[in-house]
Amino acid sequence: MLSRHGYRACGLTDFLDWLDGRAELPQDSFLITFDDGFCGVLDHALPVLSRLGWPATVFMVSQRLGQPADWSMAPDAEDRSRRLLDAAELGTLRDAGWAVQSHGRRHVDLTELDDEALNDELRGSRADLATLDEAVDVLAYPYGRHDDRVMTRARQAGYRAAFSVQPGFNRRDADRLALRRLDVFGSDSPTALRRKLALGTNDGSLVKQLRYQARRVLARLHVAA
Numbered sequence: 001m002l003s004r005h006g007y008r009a010c011g012l013t014d015f016l017d018w019l020d021g022r023a024e025l026p027q028d029s030f031l032i033t034f035d036d037g038f039c040g041v042l043d044h045a046l047p048v049l050s051r052l053g054w055p056a057t058v059f060m061v062s063q064r065l066g067q068p069a070d071w072s073m074a075p076d077a078e079d080r081s082r083r084l085l086d087a088a089e090l091g092t093l094r095d096a097g098w099a100v101q102s103h104g105r106r107h108v109d110l111t112e113l114d115d116e117a118l119n120d121e122l123r124g125s126r127a128d129l130a131t132l133d134e135a136v137d138v139l140a141y142p143y144g145r146h147d148d149r150v151m152t153r154a155r156q157a158g159y160r161a162a163f164s165v166q167p168g169f170n171r172r173d174a175d176r177l178a179l180r181r182l183d184v185f186g187s188d189s190p191t192a193l194r195r196k197l198a199l200g201t202n203d204g205s206l207v208k209q210l211r212y213q214a215r216r217v218l219a220r221l222h223v224a225a
């Protein structure tokens with residue numbers, strides 16, 4: 001649906017180059033990211049995105065590769081849908097042009113850690129994943145949680161960019177350590193998804209759309225007056 005409407009997914013490197021003003025991207029470019037890296041990313045997302053020729057980025061919990069997501073649900077090693085991708089499976093994504101980046105070591109709220117534990121999460125996950133990707137220097141904060149101290153430490157630990165879950169668009173003047181993203185859920189209808197993308201909001205409801213259009217009309221009238 002997004003492809004039919006002219007949207008094009010770009011790769012992480014292209015996005016960062018665009019952000020730094022070193023490259024241009026076509027209108028309606030966007031970035032696809034997956035946090036945690038459940039097996040469903042490989043089983044369901046990769047085939048569709050490969051058909052479109054669209055790359056994506058997966059943010060991995062570096063000490064839980066190939067294991068159940070123990071921070072969010074009861075461990076069940078037999079249930080593939082609850083398991084995170086392992087190193088070999090991540091290799092398949094890499095071969096398809098995907099980026100593999102950091103989501104910390106154990107999926108903990110970084111704002112609650114002391115400096116030593118925070119450093120271990122930030123630097124340790126880079127080291128853990130270094131064998132999978134040539135440069136692990138982009139982070140997605142677990143639960144999107146970050147503050148000034150976490151952002152400073154992340155920069156010092158070698159991250160050149162980090163993603164929050166604050167909704168909105170990223171312009172070139174965006175804080176590299178607090179990049180915005182939209183939440184996309186399996187329950188989103190295609191229409192709701194398109195509205196989210198058009199408006200830069202997590203609320204894909206029609207009411208929001210109408211309000212937005214009303215504001216735009218009012219803004220134009222104001223300018224005209």
Ligand SMILES: [Zn+2]
Pocket residue numbers: 035036103107142143
């Ligand atoms: Zn997560």
